[in-house]
Structures are given as structure tokens and as C-alpha cells.
Amino acid sequence: MTPAAALDAVIADLRSHPVDAGPGGFFTALRHIDLLSHLALRFAGDAHYHLGSAHETGSAWHPVEALTNAAVPLSRAQYHYAQAMVPLAHAQQTEP
Numbered sequence: 153m154t155p156a157a158a159l160d161a162v163i164a165d166l167r168s169h170p171v172d173a174g175p176g177g178f179f180t181a182l183r184h185i186d187l188l189s190h191l192a193l194r195f196a197g198d199a200h201y202h203l204g205s206a207h208e209t210g211s212a213w214h215p216v217e218a219l220t221n222a223a224v225p226l227s228r229a230q231y232h233y234a235q236a237m238v239p240l241a242h243a244q245q246t247e248p
Contacts, residue, residue, distance in 0.1 A: 173243040
């Protein structure tokens, strides 16, 4: 699976399972954080692979730059989900 296809798959999954303040909201947010984490790790691993081959073969570095640049919005998304964890946990403990 290409990085673009992996990103599209994660985005489609996030859109298919929106986070709400209901009973499953906390779990859904954790699941989204997990997906984003795996994707960021994949991008970092792919960047490391391309960086190694760029050193060995003298090839262009633009795949490395593209992969590391793609990790920035993933990190921001993880940050926003993490900020939502406390309110989601609180919403599940209080009565509607």
C-alpha cells in the first residue's frame, strides 16, 4: 500500500466513525489516535528507508521530505484528539 493509499484509508475510516459525546465517543477517539499513530509511524519508517537509500545511491531526497511533511498534520490531529479525551471521559461520567 502506498503512503497516499494508506492516508486515504485512514481518512475514510475517520470520516465513517465520527466522535460524539455518547458512550462510544471515548473509545472512538482512542481508535482514531491509534490509526493516526500507526500512520505517522509508517510515514517515519518509510522516510527512514528512503533516507538510507538516498545516502547509498545518491538519489533525490524529495520522498523523505514529502513523508516527513505529511507527518506534521498527523501529529496535529493526534494532539487535538488527545485534548478531547478529558471532556469525552467527563461526558461519559455525567448524566445527560
